[in-house]
Amino acid sequence: MSVSDYNALLDNVFAKLPEKKSKGERFEPPVPEIFLQGNKTVVRNFDAMCQKLRRKPEELAKFLFRELAVPGTIAAKTLVLQTKVPARVLNEKFSFYVDQCVMCRECGKPDTHIRYGAPVNTLICEACGATRPIRV
């Protein structure tokens, strides 16, 4: 077998390999970039996080203000909390929110939205149609 035959054979083999299937991409929750500014805590990438979670900044901010019992404001694309909040605590709250209010329990996808209502709010999955009540 000549070298060119060999190369042709290789080409042939590679051409026949099945294309790599893209594995169902695992959702990577956004990680907050937190820094302290004087006595305040700033989440620098708050807007980007909200976009990734498909939540309005006000939705997520309201949750955090209540869970942390800390007042704050949305300023430009950041979230400003009026006290020092340990990054660990903030991370926990974000994880909790993603787990409770973003991820679908049925199909594990984050393609959801919240329908606000009384007496409960409902998490609705746009990927599989599952719904479940949430307490947030």
Ligand SMILES: [Zn+2]
């Ligand atoms: Zn689902």
